[in-house]
Structures are given as structure tokens and as C-alpha cells.
Amino acid sequence: MNEFLKRAKEIALKIRDAERIVVVSHIDADGITAGSIASRTLERLGKDFRIEFVKQLDKKKIDELKDENPPLVWFTDLGSGMIHEMYGLNAVITDHHVPSSQDVIVPKHARKDLRTFFEEMSKTDVLQLNPHIFGRDGAVDISGAGTTYFVARELDRRNVDLAPLAIVGAVGDLQDSEYLRLIGTNRLILKEAKEWGYIDYFLDARFFGRETRPVYKMLQYSTDPILPTLTGDERACMNFLRNLGIPLKRENWRRWIDLSFEEKRLILSELVKLILRMGYGHELASRLIGEVYILKNEERGTPLRDAKEFATLLNACGRYKNAIIGYNVCLGDRDSSYKEALRMLNRHRRNLVEGLNFVKEIGLIKREYLQYFHAGDRINENIVGIVASMLLSEEKEQLPIIAFANSEDGNIKVSVRSPRALVNQGLDFSIIMKEASAKVGGYGGGHNIAAGASIPRGKEEEFIEIVEKMIKDMLTK
Numbered sequence: 119m120n121e122f123l124k125r126a127k128e129i130a131l132k133i134r135d136a137e138r139i140v141v142v143s144h145i146d147a148d149g150i151t152a153g154s155i156a157s158r159t160l161e162r163l164g165k166d167f168r169i170e171f172v173k174q175l176d177k178k179k180i181d182e183l184k185d186e187n188p189p190l191v192w193f194t195d196l197g198s199g200m201i202h203e204m205y206g207l208n209a210v211i212t213d214h215h216v217p218s219s220q221d222v223i224v225p226k227h228a229r230k231d232l233r234t235f236f237e238e239m240s241k242t243d244v245l246q247l248n249p250h251i252f253g254r255d256g257a258v259d260i261s262g263a264g265t266t267y268f269v270a271r272e273l274d275r276r277n278v279d280l281a282p283l284a285i286v287g288a289v290g291d292l293q294d295s296e297y298l299r300l301i302g303t304n305r306l307i308l309k310e311a312k313e314w315g316y317i318d319y320f321l322d323a324r325f326f327g328r329e330t331r332p333v334y335k336m337l338q339y340s341t342d343p344i345l346p347t348l349t350g351d352e353r354a355c356m357n358f359l360r361n362l363g364i365p366l367k368r369e370n371w372r373r374w375i376d377l378s379f380e381e382k383r384l385i386l387s388e389l390v391k392l393i394l395r396m397g398y399g400h401e402l403a404s405r406l407i408g409e410v411y412i413l414k415n416e417e418r419g420t421p422l423r424d425a426k427e428f429a430t431l432l433n434a435c436g437r438y439k440n441a442i443i444g445y446n447v448c449l450g451d452r453d454s455s456y457k458e459a460l461r462m463l464n465r466h467r468r469n470l471v472e473g474l475n476f477v478k479e480i481g482l483i484k485r486e487y488l489q490y491f492h493a494g495d496r497i498n499e500n501i502v503g504i505v506a507s508m509l510l511s512e513e514k515e516q517l518p519i520i521a522f523a524n525s526e527d528g529n530i531k532v533s534v535r536s537p538r539a540l541v542n543q544g545l546d547f548s549i550i551m552k553e554a555s556a557k558v559g560g561y562g563g564g565h566n567i568a569a570g571a572s573i574p575r576g577k578e579e580e581f582i583e584i585v586e587k588m589i590k591d592m593l594t595k
């Protein structure tokens with residue numbers, strides 16, 4: 119921990135010394151919260167700065183920054199994977215993605231003029247705070263918002279009030295999903311935030327919408343875990359509650375937070391029985407309950423009160439190219455930006471439901487080792503991956519799902535989601551997406567369980583053939 123904090127302090131010093139700073143962050147919930155933490159910190163320091171949100175940090179963006187050549191660039195929730203391109207740039211990075219090598223890699227385009235390259239290299243000054251370089255797993259230990267928070271905290275003790283945003287960022291990146299609670303360095307943020315009275319956390323149902331949805335809706339839309347015979351069926355959910363003698367409505371539709379302890383306990387124990395009776399096993403049942411994170415300064419019954427709902431609101435903003443709206447909400451706007459964010463959240467939910475219905479209409483095409491669908495223009499490329507996740511969670515006999523959608527750049531966006539059991543058997547879609555897409559003239563990557571790619575139009579069939587063969591090889595090795 120000492121080394122980690124020491125690095126945070128070094129970065130803090132560099133920020134304190136900089137005359138002007140450009141913050142570059144990612145457009146998802148973790149990136150938006152990370153950018154908000156950085157920006158409030160710089161505001162409190164009285165710094166001259168600007169912030170921008172990008173979908174991904176590519177060479178083109180880095181070249182633009184090099185041309186502008188600001189005194190300091192602060193990358194949050196991205197940057198570690200592109201360090202090898204940052205020669206000539208004065209930068210700090212607070213990220214949690216797998217870093218590219220710390221050694222000097224001479225990029226292809228620089229090989230022609232090595233002298234200029236090494237001159238530039240010698241001017242390069244990049245410091246990063248990233249759990250991977252301290253031997254921890256960036257998928258669960260701490261998020262981009264979390265690493266940014268540790269630097270903010272070094273710069274000004276008042277910034278402890280930004281800890282809730284760091285928790286929202288971690289939850290937005292599903293860092294609580296595997297262990298059903300936040301672990302590692304995230305725990306330090308959590309404890310601090312609790313001591314200061316900003317956050318409360320306890321065991322409860324992990325359902326999305328605890329604060330805002332009528333209970334029957336919450337069950338109907340549950341995908342983690344999926345509730346056999348209930349998920350997706352409104353009438354069944356209503357009947358399930360009625361049969362337990364739980365009133366659906368008092369003055370208003372009752373939400374999870376409106377129920378008594380006894381009512382909650384009854385529902386949860388019946389759900390466990392249902393899951394086991396339907397043969398889904400203990401592992402699924404265990405996902406019903408986990409740690410939940412409450413932002414105590416936010417109004418009860420709003421999507422900002424629960425970290426998971428807050429993160430979803432931000433993700434909705436990012437996905438529809440309005441990261442800045444989410445950023446304003448993080449910084450305290452409860453008026454026009456907040457209303458706009460709510461509108462985007464509703465639109466996002468509607469699009470997901472429509473997307474799901476569309477795929478159910480056209481049907482998944484099943485093959486021996488995978489299943490797939492092509493959404494064309496009917497599902498936005500930015501949510502086609504979520505639709506694939508939802509479809510996967512509804513199935514009992516599970517094959518990986520490959521989803522295609524038309525991308526606005528003229529190519530085909532590919533998203534893949536794999537059942538965890540196959541990943542445990544050695545399947546790794548980060549490798550498959552990278553190699554298979556390269557074979558058809560595209561690019562890709564990601565995580566073992568969820569990955570993506572971009573491939574040229576018309577190459578879908580060929581791509582499926584290659585992917586299926588690679589899955590087969592990996593699983594039968």
C-alpha cells in the first residue's frame with residue numbers, strides 16, 4: 119500500500135506544479151466519475167484546466183494532444199494501455215486497465231526516424247497510478263475513479279467528499295460482481311467514505327432498482343441473477359408477490375425500500391427455493407444477496423441514492439454521447455442536466471427492451487459451439503453487447519453469444535458474451551476477438567468473458583467460421 123500511496127503523492131505533486139492541465143477521460147460510468155473527481159480537484163486548486171471525454175484513446179487522439187502540447191495531460195480511466203504512444207507528452211495517468219509494457223517499444227511509424235524518436239522519448243515524462251503495476255487485479259481491486267480519488271485525496275483532504283463518486287465508478291465497472299462486494303483497495307475508499315458519513319453499505323438484495331422500481335418490476339427485469347419463471351414476465355411477478363401476501367401497492371407502487379424486513383426476508387427465501395427447485399443451483403441463488411452501496415447525501419427513492427442505479431444513469435449518458443451531462447450530475451447539477459440524464463436513462467431502458475424483443479423475434483442462430491444474431495440497424499451498436507448479456511442470462515443451456523450490429527463508421531460492430539463456466543474451462547474471448555478480427559481485416563479485444571471487435575461489412579459469415587473453430591480448439595485442447 120505504501121508504494122501505491124507514494125505514487126499517488128508523486129502524481130499529486132506533478133499536478134500541483136502544472137500551470138494548465140487537460141483532463142482526458144472515458145465515456146462510461148467509471149470514466150465520468152473519474153473525470154468529475156479530477157475536475158473538482160483541479161477546481162479546488164484553482165487550476166486552469168479543461169476536460170474531454172472520449173470513447174477510446176487512440177493514436178489519433180494522442181497525436182492531437184501532442185500538437186496542442188499542454189503543460190500536463192491527466193488521463194483518467196484510460197491511458198495505461200497506450201503509454202508506448204505517449205513519447206513527447208508530459209502526462210499523468212490514473213487508470214486500472216492492463217498497462218502496455220513499461221519498456222520502450224518503438225512504434226512502427228517511428229522506426230524510420232529513430233533519432234527523433236529517442237529525442238522525443240527522452241523528453242517523455244509519464245507517471246501512472248495503476249493497481250496492475252503493484253501486483254493487483256485491476257478488474258476488482260480498484261477502478262479508474264478510485265485511482266483518481268487517491269490522487270485527489272493527496273492534493274486536498276476536503277476531497278474525501280468525492281469518495282462516493284469513486285464507489286459509483288467501481289460499481290459501474292462491475293467490480294463488486296464477482297465477490298458480491300467490493301474488495302481490495304476499494305475497501306479503503308469504502309471505509310473512509312463510511313467514517314465520514316457519505317456512504318452506507320450493508321447486505322441486501324442485489325437487484326437493480328431497489329430504490330426506484332415497483333417490486334414486481336424489479337423482479338421482472340432482474341438479470342443478475344435471472345429468476346426462473348419470473349424474469350421477463352410481469353404477470354408472473356405480480357402473482358408471485360400476491361401469493362406471498364405482499365401488497366403491491368399502498369398509496370403508490372411499493373418499492374423494495376418500502377418493504378418491511380419480514381417481507382424482504384420472505385421474498386428472498388422464496389426466490390432461493392424457486393431457483394433451487396428449477397434446478398439452477400446454489401451459485402445462482404447466492405447471487406441474490408450481496409453488498410449494496412447507499413449515497414447518504416442523495417435523496418431517497420432517486421436513482422442517485424444507490425451506487426448501481428447512479429452508475430447506470432451515467433452509463434446511459436455515455437452511451438448516447440452525452441458524457442458531459444452525466445459529468446454535470448456528478449458535480450451536483452440536479453436541475454437541467456439531471457432531468458436530461460433521466461430522459462436518457464428511460465430511453466436506454468426502452469431501447470434495451472426493444473432490442474431484446476427484436477432478437478426474440480428474429481431468433482438466435484444456433485451452431486455447435488456458439489449462437490449469434492445480426493441486429494443490422496435495429497439495435498444501437500453501443501447497447502448490442504448489453505442485449506447479448508441479457509439474452510445469455512435468460513438461458514439455461516449456455517453457448518457464447520456473438521452479436522453483430524451496423525456501426526456508424528461503416529463497419530460491423532461485434533460483441534461477444536460467454537457463459538462463465540466456459541471461461542473457467544479455458545475459453546478466452548479477448549484472444550479470440552483479437553485474432554479472429556485480424557484475420558478478416560478488423561481489430562478487437564477485451565476480457566475473457568466479454569469482448570468486442572470491429573470488422574468490415576460482409577465478413578460476418580467468415581468471422582463466425584473462424585471464431586467457432588477457435589472456440590472448439592480452445593475447449594478441446
Ligand SMILES: [Mn+2]
Pocket residue numbers: 148149195214261262263291
Ligand atoms: Mn474503468
